[in-house]
Amino acid sequence: MLQKLVIYLAVLVYCVEGLGGGCILQGSGLGNEYSVEATALRYQEEIHLGGGPVQGMHLSFTGLKQMVIKWLNPTPYKSGNFQPACNFGESALVLNFTTGGEAYTYPDGMFQMTLNKVQLNFSAFLGNTVYYKCGDIKFGYSPIYNFTMQKKYTEKRLLSKPRNESPPYFGVIDSSDAFVAVIGDHGVTRGEDTAYNIADHVKNDNLQLIVHAGDISYADKFGGETHNNSYIWVSYMNLMQPATAYVPYMTTPGNHEHQYNFSAYLNWLGNSMPYRESGSDSPFWYSFDYMGIHFVAFSTEHDFMPNSTQYHWMERDLQKANSNRENSPWIVVFGHRPLYCTSVICMERCEKEAPVFRSYLEDLLYQQHVDVVFAGHNHQYERSYPVYKLKPVQLDYKNPKAPVYIVNGAAGNPELNDPSFRFKVDWRAFDDITFDTGYMLMQPTQTELRFQYMNSNKKKIVDQFVISKVSSLDV
Numbered sequence: 001m002l003q004k005l006v007i008y009l010a011v012l013v014y015c016v017e018g019l020g021g022g023c024i025l026q027g028s029g030l031g032n033e034y035s036v037e038a039t040a041l042r043y044q045e046e047i048h049l050g051g052g053p054v055q056g057m058h059l060s061f062t063g064l065k066q067m068v069i070k071w072l073n074p075t076p077y078k079s080g081n082f083q084p085a086c087n088f089g090e091s092a093l094v095l096n097f098t099t100g101g102e103a104y105t106y107p108d109g110m111f112q113m114t115l116n117k118v119q120l121n122f123s124a125f126l127g128n129t130v131y132y133k134c135g136d137i138k139f140g141y142s143p144i145y146n147f148t149m150q151k152k153y154t155e156k157r158l159l160s161k162p163r164n165e166s167p168p169y170f171g172v173i174d175s176s177d178a179f180v181a182v183i184g185d186h187g188v189t190r191g192e193d194t195a196y197n198i199a200d201h202v203k204n205d206n207l208q209l210i211v212h213a214g215d216i217s218y219a220d221k222f223g224g225e226t227h228n229n230s231y232i233w234v235s236y237m238n239l240m241q242p243a244t245a246y247v248p249y250m251t252t253p254g255n256h257e258h259q260y261n262f263s264a265y266l267n268w269l270g271n272s273m274p275y276r277e278s279g280s281d282s283p284f285w286y287s288f289d290y291m292g293i294h295f296v297a298f299s300t301e302h303d304f305m306p307n308s309t310q311y312h313w314m315e316r317d318l319q320k321a322n323s324n325r326e327n328s329p330w331i332v333v334f335g336h337r338p339l340y341c342t343s344v345i346c347m348e349r350c351e352k353e354a355p356v357f358r359s360y361l362e363d364l365l366y367q368q369h370v371d372v373v374f375a376g377h378n379h380q381y382e383r384s385y386p387v388y389k390l391k392p393v394q395l396d397y398k399n400p401k402a403p404v405y406i407v408n409g410a411a412g413n414p415e416l417n418d419p420s421f422r423f424k425v426d427w428r429a430f431d432d433i434t435f436d437t438g439y440m441l442m443q444p445t446q447t448e449l450r451f452q453y454m455n456s457n458k459k460k461i462v463d464q465f466v467i468s469k470v471s472s473l474d475v
């Protein structure tokens with residue numbers, strides 16, 4: 001009771017403060033709503049500018065036995081001065097394969113350093129674990145990292161293993177088996193707890209993939225008049241490196257990536273996402289199959305009306321995925337802005353924007369039996385029941401007849417999190433009334449998709465639920 005009172009008082013204070021920061025209550029055309037704030041607010045940022053010739057190492061999954069590796073060399077870029085390469089092999093002792101890549105730069109946010117990109121193809125390998133180090137003969141190499149390509153889909157062995165049999169469960173996640181972290185709205189400020197926990201799951205559990213539904217680093221909020229803010233990207237990618245050097249990091253842009261026509265986003269992340277591989281002609285939307293899940297990354301920052309290129313691609317992609325359930329039983333869609341939400345502080349988004357987005361996309365998601373739709377944008381966590389046109393179609397998650405919508409934008413960023421939710425909403429199953437930061441863990445098996453929302457500050461399970469289905473293989 002007392003705790004609730006404190007939260008409500010805090011919300012009140014935040015609402016007043018929120019007029020200058022947080023969610024801007026009035027009109028929010030795509031992307032502009034934060035430009036005013038950037039100069040108005042001051043942040044206590046932790047900057048992770050590392051030493052060494054190889055920084056911000058991160059992987060992107062581009063296909064079976066394929067991976068794109070990217071990193072920063074802090075040396076100022078000069079054409080012809082670099083020879084980036086990765087040495088890799090099936091054992092840390094024998095890195096006897098070498099693949100060269102490209103070095104490049106971009107001018108925005110006063111970025112002058114050198115990005116390096118290498119496409120690894122290890123189809124000759126028998127095993128799934130790859131050891132690698134990357135760098136440049138002139139400047140030096142990284143330590144040896146490794147990653148393990150996950151099987152095409154989670155094998156039946158999980159089916160035959162009862163859930164309470166083996167000890168390493170925490171919540172509904174079996175940490176001896178592969179799982180995914182989903183984050184949204186994550187930057188260097190207030191983002192450290194989430195980043196450290198994720199790195200911890202990579203190191204000690206079996207976290208094998210990170211999905212980020214937009215608003216990445218928040219560089220656009222820094223730099224003031226001189227626009228010197230690219231060092232925030234460096235800082236963010238260094239913060240994430242303990243995880244992203246070991247598991248793929250798959251992203252989609254949010255409103256904070258608009259700056260310089262998405263240039264920083266594209267150069268750091270977008271240009272290594274598997275969009276050509278998934279029949280898309282834009283780095284802003286793509287899909288991939290991993291761990292039994294067909295992931296669809298779409299951009300709410302670009303046109304997705306039913307007559308748009310993006311929508312047409314999505315329609316084709318989802319139809320194909322929905323007829324490929326025996327290979328990938330699950331379909332998970334992620335984009336930055338929510339189709340369903342109930343924030344009070346961000347009422348405009350939930351009452352005006354979300355219905356418009358639903359009018360574009362909800363029928364398609366419903367018809368193709370998408371299992372889950374992740375968004376961020378609102379700095380909070382809430383989940384729906386399976387819902388269609390604002391009506392919960394059932395109050396459980398057994399053989400859901402409609403998609404489940406999750407707002408998961410509380411990973412930590414320069415703005416405060418938003419603990420305000422509309423009081424009572426039929427389709428909402430859970431909302432987390434807190435200022436704390438958090439992230440979602442998700443684990444696929446053939447018949448279950450398990451979810452567990454974690455409080456980053458307290459390292460505590462906040463919410464868990466399991467979608468279960470009769471497997472297409474068993475009917």
Ligand SMILES: *[C@@H]1O[C@H](CO)[C@@H](O)[C@H](O)[C@H]1NC(C)=O
Nearest residue numbers: 089090091094095096097098
């Ligand atoms: C690398 O070493 C492995 C075993 O040590 C060997 O099977 C493979 O042929 C070698 N590859 C190259 C390109 O030398």
Ligand SMILES: *[C@@H]1O[C@H](CO)[C@@H](O)[C@H](O)[C@H]1NC(C)=O
Nearest residue numbers: 063066120121122123124125
């Ligand atoms: C990967 O390498 C194999 C040979 O090891 C080759 O057959 C295949 O075409 C390559 N794939 C790509 C996408 O380059």
Ligand SMILES: *[C@@H]1O[C@H](CO)[C@@H](O)[C@H](O)[C@H]1NC(C)=O
Nearest residue numbers: 092129144145146147148203
């Ligand atoms: C990958 O590297 C980490 C960190 O060095 C190490 O703890 C882990 O055992 C390695 N994984 C494998 C499969 O060798």
Ligand SMILES: *[C@@H]1O[C@H](CO)[C@@H](O)[C@H](O)[C@H]1NC(C)=O
Nearest residue numbers: 110111112226228229230231
């Ligand atoms: C931009 O700011 C960073 C961090 O304060 C600083 O290290 C860097 O020298 C600045 N770059 C330019 C070009 O002013």
Ligand SMILES: *[C@@H]1O[C@H](CO)[C@@H](O)[C@H](O)[C@H]1NC(C)=O
Nearest residue numbers: 260261262263266282283284
């Ligand atoms: C922004 O980038 C896109 C490509 O991603 C390009 O087609 C467009 O012309 C650019 N717009 C501006 C204003 O530079």
Ligand SMILES: *[C@@H]1O[C@H](CO)[C@@H](O)[C@H](O)[C@H]1NC(C)=O
Nearest residue numbers: 303304305306307308309310
């Ligand atoms: C899609 O339709 C809307 C009107 O419904 C129109 O304003 C827009 O220009 C159209 N877009 C394309 C790409 O045709």
